[in-house]
């Protein structure tokens with residue numbers, strides 16, 4: 402995930418920006434850069450690590466810097482931030498996605514663009530405003546009103562005092578010191594220098610000078626109080642959380658917004674995935690084959706449910722290491738999709754290469770721009786979750802599911818197997834998912850209490866039907882990975898065919914009872930385990946669990962996608978069980994983030 406740092410005040414802005422960039426390294430990045438304002442704008446940027454970046458010993462008192470994690474355009478020197486306009490007087494760094502950048506670019510004939518990024522359109526739009534005689538602040542305000550998507554930006558200009566910053570769905574924090582001010586995508590960026598911070602809100606635009614800042618929202622001057630953070634520099638990389646996994650669980654509302662940004666038109670019931678494959682590939686498709694491993698395989702099971710519910714296309718999902726191609730299918734009408742957060746998993750690459758060998762159209766749903774899978778398949782859809790450092794996948798799972806939902810609706814609309822209004826219903830549920838997830842996160846105290854109460858169980862069962870089954874499998878994987886306890890996910894109806902023999906009062910059972918999981922049927926299975934003495938935690942959205950379970954976790958009512966909001970509660974449950982046991986949560990024993998061996 403990209404990082405922003407800005408500084409204004411003393412003469413050592415280059416040094417302060419360099420420290421800020423180093424502190425932002427934990428977010429993951431593939432290129433970095435700074436712009437210093439002294440006699441004009443000097444930009445130093447390149448692909449690679451911050452240590453590779455040649456930072457001069459200039460005496461500039463103002464500068465902005467950036468660590469880039471690619472979304473639009475590969476990691477190259479040209480695509481690194483800051484980006485400038487044609488005059489070279491305006492420099493911009495940006496986090497997030499400008500969804501309508503191509504339309505905006507089309508309005509700028511005569512402007513020379515040097516990168517493939519969405520960001521570069523911003524300095525050029527500002528340049529246009531400045532040529533009409535506008536001051537920098539109103540110029541940036543006008544440009545912001547044209548941008549669609551999620552973003553945080555910092556703008557510096559050769560002849561204007563101060564830094565202009567703005568945020569929309571992407572965090573931005575201002576740091577205060579004596580005659581010095583900072584801006585960062587989080588406090589980490591400047592924690593070495595000050596702990597006094599102001600948090601900007603969505604829609605804020607601020608003018609920062611060395612002696613303070615002014616913030617505006619919706620045309621009105623607003624107050625953003627100065628608070629003191631109590632972190633030390635060593636915990637700052639995790640933004641105050643004890644573990645990356647915990648931080649990444651909490652990043653999910655934002656990660657989801659990024660996955661959806663610029664892709665859905667809820668009113669029209671349309672999805673734009675920006676794919677270049679011919680329409681016939683989708684309209685004539687007779688079979689989808691998904692290949693994936695681990696958590697991504699579980700996302701594949703969710704994708705199957707979603708695609709089959711809105712199209713007439715059968716979907717098979719295969720654990721990548723088990724993938725074989727059988728006779729009796731037509732490669733010309735088959736799309737093989739690799740789901741892989743890293744894009745580097747050896748088993749998944751081997752499977753998708755098999756599909757390529759048979760002549761199928763291939764796609765990837767991945768988090769990693771420029772990864773191996775993206776170079777081999779015909780089409781890639783990025784999930785835009787930002788880097789995930791904890792070995793246990795959390796935010797990438799949910800973003801994969803959100804992206805798979807987009808693909809399902811996209812395919813359904815292309816094949817006309819769903820109407821626009823049916824698509825609208827699904828997209829509304831999808832749009833509600835980030836705030837539903839936030840509500841679950843806000844309920845963490847209850848989930849932590851349950852985790853503490855049941856942490857010493859002999860074994861943990863997760864049960865559900867339909868999408869609830871995929872969530873049960875994923876939740877069990879999460880718990881076993883980080884707590885080292887035995888945990889298993891079951892199709893709820895299967896318990897009576899064997900696993901029920903294991904159920905005792907020491908096997909807590911988590912039951913997924915939300916919309917879209919056939920809760921009435923699963924309640925019969927809840928009764929089966931309860932009569933064997935097992936404590937049951939039910940996750941439901943409309944009180945289904947109230948009278949039948951020992952504990953209830955409420956899931957907000959958002960329709961079809963409720964099981965995926967429930968998944969977040971179970972991520973938190975796994976996290977707190979593991980934390981109680983003092984496990985190495987971010988790097989569980991025997992596991993690696995990216996499994997590049999088969």
Ligand code: M6R
Nearest residue numbers: 695696697741742743746793794
């Ligand atoms: O990078 P990928 O999505 O291809 O990785 C697949 C699995 O190795 C991965 O999901 C693994 O199961 C995670 N540790 C799960 O938390």
